[in-house]
Amino acid sequence: MKFFLKLNAISALYGFIFFIASELMLNVYRISEITGWELGFVTNVGVAIYIIGFILSTTLFINVRRKWLENxxxxxxxxxxxxxxxxxxxxxxxxxxxxxxxxxxxxxxxxLIIMGAVIFYPFYLLLINLVGAGIVGKSNGDKL
Structure with missing residues (x-):
């Protein structure tokens, strides 16, 4: 039962991170209106958040996957x-x-961008799960 709860918690985390990224894209006009920033500045800040968020979420996903779940x-x-x-x-x-x-x-x-991301995201999660399980990136000790 613990594994089932951990699996759902990881899945909810995956869904929440994708939700945050998509809402940042969808609400650019709202963010600009609320903060008073220009639309171009909001877009640039959004791109910076995407890049930093992608790197941080990838490391978070791999570490949580390794610590919480068995292979x-x-x-x-x-x-x-x-x-x-x-x-x-x-x-x-x-x-x-x-x-x-x-x-x-x-x-x-x-x-359209979000639909493309929804198609790509499962492949990204597959790679995260393979790296977290230690399947990808293993060296078998063979030298050239």
């Missing part, structure tokens, strides 16, 4: 289980903070 094949369920948590977070955020100003509607192109 079991069931961990690969997290590649699928992150998606329901992501949908749950999106639903809760949209319910709690609806867009009331039509000027804050996100650009339609952002939806």
């Amino acid at each position: 079991r094949k069931a961990i690969f369920w997290s590649i699928i289980l992150w998606f329901p948590y992501f949908i749950l977070f999106i639903y809760l955020f949209a319910s709690l903070f609806p867009i009331t100003n039509p000027a804050n509607e996100p650009n339609p192109g952002v939806g």
Whole structure:
């Protein structure tokens, strides 16, 4: 039962990190309006947050994967289980903070970027799980 709870916690973490990244993309106009920053500056800060967040979340995912979960094949369920948590977070955020100003509607192109990221993200999680399990990056001791 502990493994099941840890697997769901890891999956929720995967979904939450992706949720944060997608909400930063979707709410550029809101952030600009609330902070008073120019739209270009908000975009540049968003890109910096993506790069730093990608590096930090990758190391966090690998370390948490190694410390919490054994090398079991069931961990690969997290590649699928992150998606329901992501949908749950999106639903809760949209319910709690609806867009009331039509000027804050996100650009339609952002939806295409997020759809592409949703397709890519499971492959990224697969790589994280393989590295966390020690399968990728192992040296077998052979020298050239």
